[in-house]
Amino acid sequence: MSITDLNLYQQAILLLAGLIALTSFMMLSQSRLDRLVRVFALQGCLLAAATAIAAGVLDYSHLYISAALTLLLKGIVIPLLLHRMIHKLGLHRVMDTIDHPARVMMGGAALVVFSYYVSLPVVAHSQLVTLNAIAVSLAVVLLGMLLMITRRQAVAHVVGFMSIENGLFFAAVVSTYGMPMVVELGIAFDVLVAAVVFGVFFFQISASIDTLNVDQMSKLNEVEK
Amino acid sequence: MIAVFLILLIPLIGMIVLAWYGDSEKAGTINIRCNALALAAAVWLAIDILWNGPQLFAGKMLYIDSFNVYLVALTAFVGLTTSIFSGPYMQHEKEIGRLTGKRLRLYYAMYQGFMLAMYLVLTTNNMGVMWVSMEGATLATVLLVSLYRTPESVEAAWKYFILCGVGIAQALFGTVLLYFAAEQKLGVGGDALLWTVLHDNASGLDPAILSLAFVFLLVGYGTKIGLVPLHNWLPDAHSEGPTPMSAILSGLLLNDALYAVVRCKMLVDGSLGTHLAGHLMMGFGLLSFLVAALLLHRQTDIKRLFSYSSIEHMGLMTFAFGVGSPWATFAALFHMTTHSLTKSAIFVTVGHAAQLAGTQRMEKIRGLIFTQPNIGWGLMIGTVAIAGFPPFGVFASEFLVLVATMHDYPWLTPLLLIGIGLAFAGLFRHMQSMVYGEAPEGQAAIKANLWPVFLHLALVLWLGLSIPGFLGNWFNQATLLISGGLPQ
Numbered sequence: 001m002s003i004t005d006l007n008l009y010q011q012a013i014l015l016l017a018g019l020i021a022l023t024s025f026m027m028l029s030q031s032r033l034d035r036l037v038r039v040f041a042l043q044g045c046l047l048a049a050a051t052a053i054a055a056g057v058l059d060y061s062h063l064y065i066s067a068a069l070t071l072l073l074k075g076i077v078i079p080l081l082l083h084r085m086i087h088k089l090g091l092h093r094v095m096d097t098i099d100h101p102a103r104v105m106m107g108g109a110a111l112v113v114f115s116y117y118v119s120l121p122v123v124a125h126s127q128l129v130t131l132n133a134i135a136v137s138l139a140v141v142l143l144g145m146l147l148m149i150t151r152r153q154a155v156a157h158v159v160g161f162m163s164i165e166n167g168l169f170f171a172a173v174v175s176t177y178g179m180p181m182v183v184e185l186g187i188a189f190d191v192l193v194a195a196v197v198f199g200v201f202f203f204q205i206s207a208s209i210d211t212l213n214v215d216q217m218s219k220l221n222e223v224e225k
Numbered sequence: 226m227i228a229v230f231l232i233l234l235i236p237l238i239g240m241i242v243l244a245w246y247g248d249s250e251k252a253g254t255i256n257i258r259c260n261a262l263a264l265a266a267a268v269w270l271a272i273d274i275l276w277n278g279p280q281l282f283a284g285k286m287l288y289i290d291s292f293n294v295y296l297v298a299l300t301a302f303v304g305l306t307t308s309i310f311s312g313p314y315m316q317h318e319k320e321i322g323r324l325t326g327k328r329l330r331l332y333y334a335m336y337q338g339f340m341l342a343m344y345l346v347l348t349t350n351n352m353g354v355m356w357v358s359m360e361g362a363t364l365a366t367v368l369l370v371s372l373y374r375t376p377e378s379v380e381a382a383w384k385y386f387i388l389c390g391v392g393i394a395q396a397l398f399g400t401v402l403l404y405f406a407a408e409q410k411l412g413v414g415g416d417a418l419l420w421t422v423l424h425d426n427a428s429g430l431d432p433a434i435l436s437l438a439f440v441f442l443l444v445g446y447g448t449k450i451g452l453v454p455l456h457n458w459l460p461d462a463h464s465e466g467p468t469p470m471s472a473i474l475s476g477l478l479l480n481d482a483l484y485a486v487v488r489c490k491m492l493v494d495g496s497l498g499t500h501l502a503g504h505l506m507m508g509f510g511l512l513s514f515l516v517a518a519l520l521l522h523r524q525t526d527i528k529r530l531f532s533y534s535s536i537e538h539m540g541l542m543t544f545a546f547g548v549g550s551p552w553a554t555f556a557a558l559f560h561m562t563t564h565s566l567t568k569s570a571i572f573v574t575v576g577h578a579a580q581l582a583g584t585q586r587m588e589k590i591r592g593l594i595f596t597q598p599n600i601g602w603g604l605m606i607g608t609v610a611i612a613g614f615p616p617f618g619v620f621a622s623e624f625l626v627l628v629a630t631m632h633d634y635p636w637l638t639p640l641l642l643i644g645i646g647l648a649f650a651g652l653f654r655h656m657q658s659m660v661y662g663e664a665p666e667g668q669a670a671i672k673a674n675l676w677p678v679f680l681h682l683a684l685v686l687w688l689g690l691s692i693p694g695f696l697g698n699w700f701n702q703a704t705l706l707i708s709g710g711l712p713q
């Protein structure tokens with residue numbers, strides 16, 4: 001099936017899926033923390049757009065609510081919260097070191113291929129658009145993990161964590177037209193509380209070890225030092 | 226009908242009240258009363274289910290059957306006894322200046338918040354809500370791990386949050402896949418995530434999607450069970466948080482995460498018709514069991530020691546549920562009960578021992594039985610019980626697991642026996658000198674409330690000698706539900 005055979009809705013979803021995967025790669029390569037947060041906000045907005053399009057085409061009113069919630073939470077509130085934290089803690093000039101950026105990007109590309117491979121049996125008898133959606137959302141989840149592994153700054157870990165949530169949400173919207181309303185509200189609530197708790201942690205960490213570099217947190221160990 | 230709402234309502238009200246009055250003198254008593262009321266409601270619900278069979282409540286949103294009702298009762302019971310211990314303990318911590326009033330308020334409010342999340346995980350019929358409340362349990366406990374604000378505790382809490390957060394996100398992906406599979410069969414609608422609906426239609430769900438979903442669900446909820454290699458958060462969170470937290474984390478949270486996995490396994494088994502889910506659980510369970518038994522030997526911190534023992538026992542239960550025969554399932558359910566009771570009793574005793582010695586380092590804890598005999602005896606009997614000595618209940622349940630394994634997978638029994646032996650040695654090499662060693666100069670007895678400990682241990686002893694009829698009946702019904710047969 002070639003891309004021109006798809007209807008406009010499917011093409012739009014494919015485009016957004018591609019853009020969301022692209023923002024994940026942008027985050028992977030971005031070492032300045034405040035830009036990282038900005039890319040994350042962009043991903044949130046793209047996600048909200050995908051949800052809104054799905055809502056419009058399929059005429060599911062509850063998807064509009066989740067689109068609005070996503071835009072509000074992932075596009076505005078959480079990025080602003082992180083942005084304020086970064087400035088309050090004086091981290092806006094900090095460059096996070098990325099060891100072997102080229103290898104990280106290649107690893108990311110490999111993860112995308114792996115996601116497609118894993119998703120193949122799932123969508124063997126489904127439409128092309130679902131294959132891409134599930135594969136891309138799995139890739140965004142895995143790329144978020146890779147982001148967390150390669151970074152040292154606690155803020156970058158939080159962005160990675162939230163981007164994993166983005167990937168999951170995208171999977172829910174495109175493959176199943178959103179979860180039931182009560183579940184989505186619950187997830188949104190959890191994400192919001194998690195963001196606040198992360199904020200509390202930034203202050204606790206910087207108060208106790210004077211930096212947000214998680215490499216400094218290595219006191220708990222099986223081996224006595 | 227009303228009972229199940231009361232169970233959810235009481236901790237909610239308790240959380241709100243204690244968020245305001247948590248720093249007052251009466252906070253400990255309010256906490257105990259809330260838990261006592263919840264226990265009363267749980268017993269009422271249990272009797273109701275015992276008489277009338279499984280029931281749906283609140284427009285199918287809540288579902289109670291014999292499997293979760295006994296866990297609700299167990300959760301309420303351990304929650305109550307731990308709260309009885311936590312009152313004076315937290316008061317002591319405040320007096321020695323480790324806590325401020327504000328943090329005490331957070332502690333009490335989140336204690337109830339955690340109980341609410343646990344009850345919701347157990348009673349909900351919706352797989353999505355189950356995930357939300359499991360994440361809620363993480364959020365409620367994570368700030369309690371860093372309650373003392375030492376660098377170690379902040380590190381432990383951060384590790385707990387990141388590892389469990391990422392881990393449980395995998396379970397959400399699994400839930401989305403589950404919903405995807407269900408929607409193809411059942412059509413778009415709110416019912417497709419209800420466990421009862423999924424279970425009734427399990428045979429029609431796409432096996433390829435469900436097996437992929439189960440992998441994600443097992444990894445996600447398995448992180449919370451503390452399965453190796455996703456266990457790293459568990460010893461840290463247990464050792465750095467306040468002791469009552471360790472008791473309810475070990476006694477309740479791990480059980481409830483395992484409950485979620487077993488619920489998912491029931492769905493996947495119905496769809497696949499093969500033993501894939503069981504084999505995965507057996508593999509992870511056995512690995513956790515053996516690795517944790519070995520790591521017991523390397524510990525220097527008394528709370529870390531017993532958290533590894535928790536991983537070991539959770540591994541054994543996961544293994545037994547994975548074996549899946551009626552006997553193995555019965556044994557796993559029984560082991561859940563005995564382990565919860567014993568382990569929360571041990572953590573309570575350990576908390577007192579650490580307060581007595583002023584440290585959690587095992588080389589500094591000495592001569593407990595001479596300074597304060599009841600703490601010494603409590604620790605000794607608790608360890609004997611958890612190591613699986615007869616006549617305690619843990620022995621009976623471990624023995625049942627062994628028998629069931631011998632029947633279905635005889636070549637795995639030596640591994641189990643080696644693990645049990647290793648764990649026994651790992652616990653006792655530390656225990657001897659802590660209990661019987663020479664007490665350091667100037668060690669004085671403290672005010673300790675140990676009757677919850679001895680109540681738990683007495684119950685475990687009773688369970689080891691004979692399972693009371695109503696409990697056996699529960700276990701039988703739950704076994705029938707999970708494995709499709711009765712243990713003969």
